[in-house]
Amino acid sequence: MTDTAVSDLECSNVCKNFGALEAVKDVSFEIPSGSFFSILGPSGCGKTTLMRMIAGFEEPTSGDIAIKGRSVLDVPPNRRNVKMVFQHLALFPMMNVFENIAYGLRCIGTDRDEIKRRVQDVLNRVALPDVANREIHQLSGGQKQRIAIARCMVLDPDVLLLDEPLGALDLKLREAMKIELKLLQHQFDTTFVYITHDQSEALVMSDHVAVMNNGRFEQIGTPQELYHRPKTAFVAGFVGDSNRWTGKVTGVSGGEVSVETQGGMAVRCRSGEGVSVKAGDAVALYVRPEFIELAHGRGTPGENSLAGKVDSLLFNGANSRALVRIDSGELVEVDVTLTGGTDDVKPGEEVKLTWSAENATCFEAGDGR
Amino acid sequence: MSQRDARRLSLILLFTPFALWIVLLILLPHIGMGVLSLREKIAPRQYEFGFANYVEFFQEPIYWHIMARTAVMSLLVTALALIVGFPVAYYIAKIAGPRTRGAMFMFCLIPLWVSDLIRAFGWILLLRETGVISGLLQWSGLAAGPVEMLYNDAAVIVGLVYTVMLFMIVPLTSTLEGMDDAMVEAGYNLGGNGFTVLRRIIIPYAMPGIVSGSIIVFMLTAGSYLTPVLLGGKYSSWFTQTIYDQFITRYNWESGAAFGFLLLFFTSLVVWLGLKLTGQSLTSTVARS
Numbered sequence: 001m002t003d004t005a006v007s008d009l010e011c012s013n014v015c016k017n018f019g020a021l022e023a024v025k026d027v028s029f030e031i032p033s034g035s036f037f038s039i040l041g042p043s044g045c046g047k048t049t050l051m052r053m054i055a056g057f058e059e060p061t062s063g064d065i066a067i068k069g070r071s072v073l074d075v076p077p078n079r080r081n082v083k084m085v086f087q088h089l090a091l092f093p094m095m096n097v098f099e100n101i102a103y104g105l106r107c108i109g110t111d112r113d114e115i116k117r118r119v120q121d122v123l124n125r126v127a128l129p130d131v132a133n134r135e136i137h138q139l140s141g142g143q144k145q146r147i148a149i150a151r152c153m154v155l156d157p158d159v160l161l162l163d164e165p166l167g168a169l170d171l172k173l174r175e176a177m178k179i180e181l182k183l184l185q186h187q188f189d190t191t192f193v194y195i196t197h198d199q200s201e202a203l204v205m206s207d208h209v210a211v212m213n214n215g216r217f218e219q220i221g222t223p224q225e226l227y228h229r230p231k232t233a234f235v236a237g238f239v240g241d242s243n244r245w246t247g248k249v250t251g252v253s254g255g256e257v258s259v260e261t262q263g264g265m266a267v268r269c270r271s272g273e274g275v276s277v278k279a280g281d282a283v284a285l286y287v288r289p290e291f292i293e294l295a296h297g298r299g300t301p302g303e304n305s306l307a308g309k310v311d312s313l314l315f316n317g318a319n320s321r322a323l324v325r326i327d328s329g330e331l332v333e334v335d336v337t338l339t340g341g342t343d344d345v346k347p348g349e350e351v352k353l354t355w356s357a358e359n360a361t362c363f364e365a366g367d368g369r
Numbered sequence: 370m371s372q373r374d375a376r377r378l379s380l381i382l383l384f385t386p387f388a389l390w391i392v393l394l395i396l397l398p399h400i401g402m403g404v405l406s407l408r409e410k411i412a413p414r415q416y417e418f419g420f421a422n423y424v425e426f427f428q429e430p431i432y433w434h435i436m437a438r439t440a441v442m443s444l445l446v447t448a449l450a451l452i453v454g455f456p457v458a459y460y461i462a463k464i465a466g467p468r469t470r471g472a473m474f475m476f477c478l479i480p481l482w483v484s485d486l487i488r489a490f491g492w493i494l495l496l497r498e499t500g501v502i503s504g505l506l507q508w509s510g511l512a513a514g515p516v517e518m519l520y521n522d523a524a525v526i527v528g529l530v531y532t533v534m535l536f537m538i539v540p541l542t543s544t545l546e547g548m549d550d551a552m553v554e555a556g557y558n559l560g561g562n563g564f565t566v567l568r569r570i571i572i573p574y575a576m577p578g579i580v581s582g583s584i585i586v587f588m589l590t591a592g593s594y595l596t597p598v599l600l601g602g603k604y605s606s607w608f609t610q611t612i613y614d615q616f617i618t619r620y621n622w623e624s625g626a627a628f629g630f631l632l633l634f635f636t637s638l639v640v641w642l643g644l645k646l647t648g649q650s651l652t653s654t655v656a657r658s
Contacts, residue, residue: 057554078557090551094573103569104559155560 544578
C-alpha cells in the first residue's frame with residue numbers, strides 16, 4: 001500500500017444543514033499522517049458539528065469523509081477507527097481506570113491476558129503506571145485527561161479527535177497539558193484533530209491549523225502562516241491580538257498600499273494574502289501590538305508613526321501592554337517590556353509609535369470582527 | 370431576641386410538623402401495635418405477654434403461603450414495572466425534546482389525580498364479563514360468549530403495574546437525566562454496539578434509580594389492598610387482606626398487629642437482599658435527592 005499518498009483523514013465538500021441553518025458549509029481538507037491538526041473557531045462556528053460528523057454521530061448533508069483513503073459515510077460510529085476525547089471526557093464513573101481503558105478492547109473481543117498487557121502498556125505511555133485500580137473520582141483533572149486519551153489510544157485509532165478537552169482545567173494545568181498533549185502526540189505518532197476556540201492552544205500544539213468561522217474554513221496553514229500571513233480579516237482579528245483601524249485606500253504601488261484611516265493618519269501597509277484592493281476601497285487595517293515600537297518622547301507624526309500619550313499600563317509580566325491614546329483619540333495597544341527600572345514607560349508620558357509597512361495588513365472592510 | 374435565638378426558633382418551627390408526623394402517625398401507632406402484637410389471649414378479656422400471635426403465623430401454612438405469594442407477585446410486578454418503565458423513562462430523559470418531556474411527564478402524572486378506587490373501577494369496566502373488552506370480542510366474533518377477565522392473578526398484576534408505574538418512572542428519569550449524553554456516545558465511539566452500551570454503561574449508570582424505583586414499587590405493591598381486592602376478588606389472597614380479616618372480620622387485633630409487623634419484616638428483608646445483591650445502599654438510592 002502506498003501509505004505516503006494516503007492521508008489519514010480527508011473531508012471533501014462536507015456540508016451539514018440543520019433545517020434552514022447551515023452549520024457546516026462546503027468544508028474540504030486533508031490531514032497528512034501523524035500530524036497535529038487543529039480546527040480553531042469561535043463557539044457556534046460549526047467545529048463541533050464537523051467533528052461529530054467525522055466521529056459518525058452526525059451524517060453530512062452532502063460531501064464525503066474518508067479515513068485512510070476509504071469513505072466512512074456508511075460506517076456506523078462504533079465501527080469507525082476514529083476515537084474521540086470528549087469535552088467533559090465522558091469517562092465512565094461506574095468503572096475504575098482499568099475497566100475504562102479495557103472497555104474498548106472488550107468490545108472487540110480481545111482476550112483477557114492481552115487486555116491486561118495492553119492496558120498496562122498504555123498506562124505506562126501516559127506516565128500513570130500505578131492508577132489502574134483507582135476509581136475515576138480519585139483522579140486529578142490532569143490525570144483524567146490522560147486516562148481519557150489512554151482509553152482511546154489503547155485501540156490504536158487512525159485518527160484521534162479531541163473536542164476542547166482542556167476547557168475545564170484551570171489555567172496552570174492547561175498550560176502544562178498543552179505541552180503534554182503535544183508530547184503524547186509525538187509519542188503515539190497518531191493523527192490528532194484538535195478542536196478549540198482558544199487560539200493559543202491551537203498555535204502552540206499544532207502542525208496545521210484551520211480557522212473556521214460561520215461554518216466555513218477561512219484559512220488552513222501552519223501557525224506561523226496564520227499569524228503572519230492571514231488571508232482574511234477574520235483570521236487577522238481572531239488569531240492573536242491586533243489593533244484594528246478602518247480607512248480608505250489612497251493608492252497602491254507594487255506590494256504596498258497606502259491607507260488613510262478614519263482618524264486621519266496615513267499608513268503604508270500590505271494587503272492580506274490573496275486580497276487585492278484598489279484606490280478608494282474601504283479597508284480594515286490590522287497591526288499586532290508586538291510589531292509596534294514605542295519610543296520615549298514626542299516625535300513628529302508621519303507615515304506609520306504616531307504620537308500619543310500613555311493612557312495606562314497593563315502589567316502582565318513578559319506580556320505587558322501599554323495603552324496609548326494617539327492624537328486622533330483612538331487607543332492603541334503596544335507590547336512593552338517593563339523591567340521595573342527607571343527606563344520603563346509611565347502613564348501620562350508622551351511617546352512615539354512606529355511600525356514597518358511589512359507588519360501592517362489590510363483587508364476589504366465589511367467582514368472580520 | 371438575638372439572631373441566634375431567631376434562627377433556632379425558625380428551625381424548631383420548621384421541624385415541628387415533621388416531628389409531629391413521625392411521632393404521632395408513625396412511631397406511636399407502631400409502638401401501640403407492637404405492644405398489641407405481644408399480648409396473648411388466655412381467656413376472654415384476659416391477656417398476658419407472649420409470642421403466641423407470631424407463633425400462630427408459622428404454624429398455620431395458609432398464612433405463610435399467602436405471605437410468600439404476596440412477595441413473589443410483588444417481585445413480579447416490580448420486574449414488569451421496571452421493564453415497561455425503563456424505556457419510557459429513557460425516552461423522557463434522553464430522547465424527547467424539552468417540551469415533549471414536560472408533556473410526557475404530565476401524562477404520567479394525570480392518572481394520580483384520580484383516586485385508586487376509580488382507577489380500579491376503570492379496569493373492572495374493561496375486564497368484567499359484561500365489560501368493554503368482552504363486548505368487543507363477542508362483537509368481532511372472536512369469542513362465542515361473555516369472557517370473564519377479572520378475578521385472576523393476571524388482572525391483579527396488570528392493575529398493580531399500572532398503579533405503581535409512575536413511582537418507577539420518576540426516579541429512573543431523574544437518574545437518567547443526570548447522565549451525560551457524551552457517555553453513551555463514548556460507549557459507541559470506543560466500539561460498543563447498542564447492547565454493550567445498554568448493558569455496560571446505561572444500566573450501571575442508572576442502577577441507583579433502578580434500585581430506588583424498585584424498592585418504592587415493591588413496598589407499595591406488597592402493602593397495597595384496594596387493587597388486589599377489587600381486581601382479584603375476595604379470595605385473591607393478598608397478605609394485606611389477611612391482616613384486614615384479622616382486624617375487622619375476626620376482631621382479633623392482637624394477631625392482626627403481629628401480621629402487620631411480619632409483613633413489614635418480610636418486605637424489609639426482601640429490600641435488604643435486593644440492596645445486597647445489587648451492591649447498593651439506601652443512602653445511594655432512595656435517600657439520594
